[in-house]
Amino acid sequence: MAWEIIWNSLLSVCTPVNLFILTASTIIGITIGAMPGLTATMGVALALPLTFAMDPVSSLILLIGIYCGGIYGGSITAILMKTPGTPAAAATAIDGFELAKQGKARKALEMALWASVFGGIASFFALILIAPQLAKFALKFGPPELACLALFGLTIIISMSSGSLIKGLIAGCIGLGMSFIGIDKIESCVRFGFGNADLMNGLRLVPCMIGMFAMSQVFTQFEDIFANEGKIVPKIVAGERLAFREFFAELGNLIRGSVIGILVGAMPGTGSTIASFLNYNEAKRTSKDRENIGKGSLSGVCASEVANNAVTGAAFIPLLTLGIPGDVTTAVILGALMMQGLIPGTALFTEHQEFVYPTMLAFLLANIAMGICGTALIGIFSRIVEIPGKCLTPVIAALCVIGSYAINNSFFDVTVMIVCAFAGYLLPKAGFPTVPILIGFILGPVFETNFRNALIMSKGSYLIFVTRPIALFFLAVAGIFLGMAMVKTYKASKTMQEREVME
């Protein structure tokens, strides 16, 4: 039965149109990732308006291609210019750039590519094996469990957001506040409409995401838009290539990195940056070549890249089964799912199997496409880093405006996008992270609806949240994570104070 589903899913993914979308999106993803300052999240946010007119499978294939390609693409600038294209490639820059200086840029790029492919394929197997089992468990969830799960999702992601915990929580509240605008789903009354007809319909997710994660980056680009001019990028085409034995010599590193990436990715709110640094440190501790790690070692590049790409598929496990995004990019993809009328969770596995398994298979195919395109076009991708920011920025700005307008032919959406862009640029300057805003905005309605339904079920008794074991479990874990974050913040502030006293 399971094989039949997988075979049918493979047939539905392998149509000429879908294969074209997959290849094109992977190339676009690598291109976006390879441009300094542009991230996979931004690429996915910009591609969202395109998914409106597509069927759900094709739209998810498009986003997955950009996501996987974008994470790998970040390593290209990291290796060639020591400027990570994405935060996840920061560890790659340490060894990759040293290798490039030694004239081994091509070798480093090929190691990054194949390690990424290995990690990506490993995460696909984790996704296809673990997600259906977790979805079966999630069948037991009712409104109280779902409310506690949403609360758990909110706290874990807020507590793991960088910087101040208080500011992270405030940002989460801002996101929740944005989700309240519009008509209440249970009582059908207007909330926070302020007499404005557009506000009464509520804020749409896509303009908010485009503003916060794409347009805000345009403003950030203006901070050093002319900085990369005149930077010399090593010529790599004639460089030494990666030998098979060099790749397979890293098998232990690849397997360990995949496991770390999958574990980190499956945990909501973590992301590929943490995974790549964890495995990089492990490689530094245990590798045979540990003396050279940090000074230009293939093991370092391999460790970072395998782990950050192993996160991609694993981050989809909590997303598809529980509706909790694993990282920022999957949070944006969650928005895309909701736009298609697909609510992640158990229902997705029981009612939309024709969508779930093709999505998982898209991971496998995106990684294969990445390997093929990456090898064939490595010379072109290495030239992408030379495209000046001053050329890219106007295109992105225009795409942001066009993308948010095209969703609904509405200027209100463009206004929302611009307001969110200013918020996305200014709030981090004051230390408020933007990811909790998005998470609050997405999980807010899930939490509120289920919380109120649970109270209707219990006739107003709050005990329903502590007498049901699964709900209690999620509440306890949320409490533990929040507590841990508070302790971490306290320790960090103590250390900072001690450092200031010393200075």
Added chain:
Amino acid sequence: MKKQWNGNQKNMACGAATCLTAAMLFYYSRTRIKVNRFITGFGTDARTVPAAVYAFMFFLGICLILTAAGRERRGFENTKEYKWIPKENLKSMGIVIFSIVVYALLVREVGFFVMSAILMMFLFCYTKVNVRMAAAITVFVEIALYLIFVVVLKVPITMDVLLI
């Protein structure tokens, strides 16, 4: 010399702004949301969660003020300097923002794609790109957008098909 706020003072200002916003929104949620009395929520209604969230946000604002005030009193300064857009790039940035605003105002009159072409040309020219190159990129992006939105995705963008 102009006095600069330190990090703690900025945090206190942020906390005060948070408290003020949260208090206003809390008041609004308690008084202005017209709940449906025919639907029984057993103690909850459309006001409950927003009011609770804004009350919590008010509490967080107070926490932020107290934390920053405590650090200020003990003489610890947050010395982190944030990077801002340099003055020489502000002109380009201003052009981008201005273009977007003009674009939003005029698009209804002259059409979506025509306006986006003008916008992009404008943006390219003012971000110090060669005008011929700007024109080439603009035409390329325009054709790509037309193919993607109108031909492939069949997004019903008003007036544009006629005007392109």
